[in-house]
Amino acid sequence: METPEGFAVAPPLGDLLLASKPRHGFIRLVQRQPTMVLGAFVLLLLLLIAVLAPYLGTVDPLALNPIARAQPPSAEHWFGTDLIGRDLWSRVLYGARISLLVGFSVAILASAGGLVLGLVSGFIRALDGIIMRMTDGLMSIPPILLAITLMSLTRASVGNVILAISIAEVARVSRLVRGVVLTLREQAYVDAATAAGTRRPMIMLRHITPNTLAPLMVQATYICASAMIVEAILSFIGAGTPPTIPSWGNIMAEGRALWQIKPFIVFIPAAFLSVTILAVNLVGDGLRDMLDPRMAKTI
Amino acid sequence: MLGYILRRLGSTVIVLVLVGLFVFSLLYIAPGDPAAIIAGDTATPQDVEHIRQNLGLDQPFVVRFGKWGLGVIQGDLGRSIYANLPVSTMILERLQPTVSLMVVTVLISVLLAVPMGVLSAWQAGTWTDRGVTALAVLGFSVPVFVVGYVLAYAFGLKLAWLPVQGYAPLREGLWPWLQRLILPAFTLGSVYIALIARITRASMLEVLQQDYIRAARAKGVPTIAILFIHALKNAAVPIVTVIGLGVALLIGGAVITESVFAIPGLGRLTVDAILRRDYPVTQGVVLVFSFSYVMVNLLVDVIYTLVDPRIRY
Numbered sequence: 193m194e195t196p197e198g199f200a201v202a203p204p205l206g207d208l209l210l211a212s213k214p215r216h217g218f219i220r221l222v223q224r225q226p227t228m229v230l231g232a233f234v235l236l237l238l239l240l241i242a243v244l245a246p247y248l249g250t251v252d253p254l255a256l257n258p259i260a261r262a263q264p265p266s267a268e269h270w271f272g273t274d275l276i277g278r279d280l281w282s283r284v285l286y287g288a289r290i291s292l293l294v295g296f297s298v299a300i301l302a303s304a305g306g307l308v309l310g311l312v313s314g315f316i317r318a319l320d321g322i323i324m325r326m327t328d329g330l331m332s333i334p335p336i337l338l339a340i341t342l343m344s345l346t347r348a349s350v351g352n353v354i355l356a357i358s359i360a361e362v363a364r365v366s367r368l369v370r371g372v373v374l375t376l377r378e379q380a381y382v383d384a385a386t387a388a389g390t391r392r393p394m395i396m397l398r399h400i401t402p403n404t405l406a407p408l409m410v411q412a413t414y415i416c417a418s419a420m421i422v423e424a425i426l427s428f429i430g431a432g433t434p435p436t437i438p439s440w441g442n443i444m445a446e447g448r449a450l451w452q453i454k455p456f457i458v459f460i461p462a463a464f465l466s467v468t469i470l471a472v473n474l475v476g477d478g479l480r481d482m483l484d485p486r487m488a489k490t491i
Numbered sequence: 492m493l494g495y496i497l498r499r500l501g502s503t504v505i506v507l508v509l510v511g512l513f514v515f516s517l518l519y520i521a522p523g524d525p526a527a528i529i530a531g532d533t534a535t536p537q538d539v540e541h542i543r544q545n546l547g548l549d550q551p552f553v554v555r556f557g558k559w560g561l562g563v564i565q566g567d568l569g570r571s572i573y574a575n576l577p578v579s580t581m582i583l584e585r586l587q588p589t590v591s592l593m594v595v596t597v598l599i600s601v602l603l604a605v606p607m608g609v610l611s612a613w614q615a616g617t618w619t620d621r622g623v624t625a626l627a628v629l630g631f632s633v634p635v636f637v638v639g640y641v642l643a644y645a646f647g648l649k650l651a652w653l654p655v656q657g658y659a660p661l662r663e664g665l666w667p668w669l670q671r672l673i674l675p676a677f678t679l680g681s682v683y684i685a686l687i688a689r690i691t692r693a694s695m696l697e698v699l700q701q702d703y704i705r706a707a708r709a710k711g712v713p714t715i716a717i718l719f720i721h722a723l724k725n726a727a728v729p730i731v732t733v734i735g736l737g738v739a740l741l742i743g744g745a746v747i748t749e750s751v752f753a754i755p756g757l758g759r760l761t762v763d764a765i766l767r768r769d770y771p772v773t774q775g776v777v778l779v780f781s782f783s784y785v786m787v788n789l790l791v792d793v794i795y796t797l798v799d800p801r802i803r804y
Contacts, residue, residue, distance in 0.1 A: 329509030333781045336743030337761070341777055344765040345517060421634045425747055428636055429762045444636070452655070455644055462637040470632035477628070 228478020234471035242288040250282035253438045264456065271460050274446055283438040284461050290439035291420050291468055294354055298419035299412040301358040306365020307408060311396055313366060314373025324370075327363035335360040339422050340431055348434040353426055357419045368411055372404045406483040413476030417469045424465055440465045496793060503789055510781045511563060514774050515556055530768070542572065568775035573767045578775035581760065588658045589756035592679065592748070593741055595672045600680040600687060601734060607684075608691025608730075609718050612699060615692075623688060630685025635744045639678040639751035646674060656753040671752075679748045683737045690733040694726035701725075727798045735791030742780045 222229050241248065249270070257277035265272045271280035313323040330338070335357075342356035376382065377400065385395050426432025427441025435442055440461040447457030526543040527534070548555075562569065568578035611623035633641075647655035653674050659667040698704065699722055707717050749758035757776055764772035 325505065325509060328506050329513055332506050332510055332785045333513070333777060334739040334742040334784060336746060337777055337780055340746065340761065340765055341514070341517065341773055344768065344770070344773055417632070424634055425636065425743075428747065429750060429765070431762075431765050451640065452648060455640075458640050459644075462634075462640060466633045466637055469634065470628070473628060473632050 225478040225481065227474045228481075231471040231474030231478065234467065235475065238288050238468055238471070239292060241285055242292050245282075245285040245289065248285055250285055251279050253278060253282040253286045254436065255279070264454075272454075272456055274443065274457055275450060275454075280443070280457065280460060283443050284440070284464055287438045287440045287443055287461060288464065288468070290350060290433055290437060291423065291465065293350065294357070294423040295416040295420040295468075295472065297354045298357045298361065299416035301354065302361040302365050302415050302419075303408055303412045305358065305362040307369050307401070307404065309362065309366035310369020310404070311373060311400065314370045314377065315392065315396055315400075320370075323366065327366055330360075330363040331367075333360075335418070336422055336425060339426060340429070343426055343431040348432060350433055350437065353423055353432050354419075356426075357422050360422070361415050361418070365408070365411060365415070368407060369404050372407060373400055376400050376403055410476060410480045410483060413472055413479060417472040417476065420465070420469050420472065499789055499792060503785055506785055507782060508560075510785075511560060511778060512556065514777050514781075515559055516552075518770055518774075519552065545570070545572070563778065568778070569771035571764075571769055571772050573764075573769040573772070578771050581772060582757065582775055582779055585755060585757045585760045587660060587756075588754050589745055589749070589758060591658075591661065591668065592672055592675055592745060592754065592756065593738075595669070596676040596680045596683065596741060597734070597738075599676050600683045603680075604684040604687035605691050605723070605730065608688040609695055609723060611688065611692040612695035613714075613718055615696060620692075623692070627685040627689045630681045630688075633681065635678060635681065636747045636751050638681045639675070639748055642674050642678055643751070658752075658754045658756070671754075675748050675752045675754060678751070679741060679744045682740050682744065686733055686737050686740070687730065691726070691730050694729045695722055698722045698726045724798070728795060731791055731794055731798060735788045738784055738787045742784060 255278060257273065257279075259277065260269070260273050261275060261277045263269055263273045263277075269279050269281060271284055274280055274283065309323055309327075313320045333341075338360040339353075339356045342359060343352065346352045346356075382395060382399055385399055390399075423432055423439065424441035424444070427439045428445045430442075430445060433439040433442055435446075443461040444458050447454065447461075451458045526539045526548060530539045530542055550558075559569070566579050568582070570576065571578055571581060574581065607623050607626075611620045614620045643655050646652050654671050655674075657671055659671055661668045695718075704717060704722060707721050708714075712721065745756065746758035746761050748754070749756045750762055753759075757779070760772065761776045763769075764776065
């Protein structure tokens with residue numbers, strides 16, 4: 193191609209116009225949600241620690257050693273020992289089991305319960321009033337206080353802790369689900385399904401429930417984080433996981449008496465607890481940004 | 492307006508009756524003999540029998556609830572099993588430290604969190620904004636008692652700026668009182684600050700995009716005035732809502748904060764009552780806390796009309 197006198201010709205744009213190669217899969221996720229991937233990675237690591245606790249250089253977390261009491265971290269006891277000479281490294285690693293178990297179980301139980309209550313409430317007018325007044329009552333008791341009250345009536349056990357926290361959280365979930373159901377049931381596609389003769393239970397199951405799952409999943413991660421906090425608090429004040437099972441909350445409770453002199457007994461489980469909850473929250477924030485772009489812009 | 496407040500009061504009463512019914516019936520829903528539950532594992536048969544008579548278990552449930560409810564309305568919350576004192580007396584004795592802690596916490600939190608949120612929204616997308624957001628995520632993630640021990644260790648033990656534990660009543664002077672409340676208030680406020688800052692940022696972001704803000708800027712209104720007068724006023728409703736709803740976090744957190752800092756308030760009373768299985772006290776404290784929470788949120792709804800003249804009931 194020849195250039196006429198006096199004209200400047202722009203260089204070809206070729207490369208600029210080529211579509212940038214779209215990235216897929218994991219790399220794209222890391223680029224878009226780096227904090228979420230970090231959170232998920234930390235959680236995975238903790239899960240591994242919890243499962244493999246017996247093989248990670250731990251001893252029996254309940255074994256007493258009266259000679260080696262409240263020792264600072266050393267080569268023999270990596271995290272030191274507690275006030276009655278139990279190895280803290282072992283106790284903290286085994287403690288991960290309780291936090292994760294309680295967090296995940298409560299997230300699943302409260303979501304399932306809330307989903308059922310919310311669906312029923314959103315679809316059956318007659319029961320809506322009753323269920324909503326009950327959630328009003330439950331929600332006006334602060335969740336930690338409600339869980340504490342429930343625990344005061346039962347024996348301290350991990351199962352009861354899970355149940356108590358789930359009950360305290362279920363009202364909020366059912367509110368959320370009901371809200372989603374109420375907007376969805378007015379949608380044209382639901383009318384269409386009704387007109388086509390689909391029965392109500394089928395509409396709920398096939399057309400409504402799938403659309404509640406995204407906000408429910410986000411809510412479930414936050415419930416998981418909050419359940420871990422509440423478990424630690426319950427165990428810390430002596431109304432949660434029984435002392436025979438090491439949990440981060442009750443390791444801290446036992447270290448309390450001497451925390452001013454031996455702060456590591458309180459601070460090591462505290463650090464594990466905080467990092468775990470941070471990881472869950474990061475995953476939650478990432479999920480929210482991905483599943484609910486409208487929320488992501490504002491909060 | 493008055494009609495609205497009355498209607499809200501009506502529904503508040505219903506909620507409170509439900510809370511009362513719930514708290515009262517818990518003891519009877521729990522598996523096993525209520526008297527034995529209260530007495531605990533180490534009780535003798537005489538103890539159990541004594542408690543059974545105290546609870547009036549020979550009467551039907553409705554009669555028991557009616558009697559108890561009538562008593563509660565008149566301020567009679569029953570008698571403590573452990574201390575053999577009226578529950579209302581025990582609660583009144585412990586009220587001042589907790590109310591002091593809450594008031595100081597709310598003041599500190601609002602004064603810190605609102606400017607933080609405003610700054611974050613104004614500087615949206617910058618490192619300042621990211622810093623505030625990261626702080627908020629941290630505030631949500633680090634449990635109250637962990638914050639408490641870290642603050643007590645850093646400012647109480649290592650730096651020795653403030654006392655580590657205890658409470659001084661207000662009549663001993665303003666500074667001794669305030670001095671012992673600063674660390675607990677920051678501890679208790681950690682989640683609350685995160686919550687308020689986050690909502691303030693979100694609400695401000697929305698308002699700052701509106702035309703009247705650009706008009707104010709074009710007119711030459713100083714940035715500070717735009718942010719804190721023109722914008723904040725219109726962003727206030729969600730912020731005030733969350734300040735009210737967050738009181739639930741404060742109540743739950745107070746139970747723990749008072750344990751960490753050895754403050755003899757209602758939170759300590761709750762923990763002690765639970766460990767001693769003193770159910771009438773637990774019942775009373777839960778009722779008082781829930782009552783205050785419901786009332787704070789009623790107040791918030793009324794404040795809306797003052798903050799935002801567009802809201803009319």
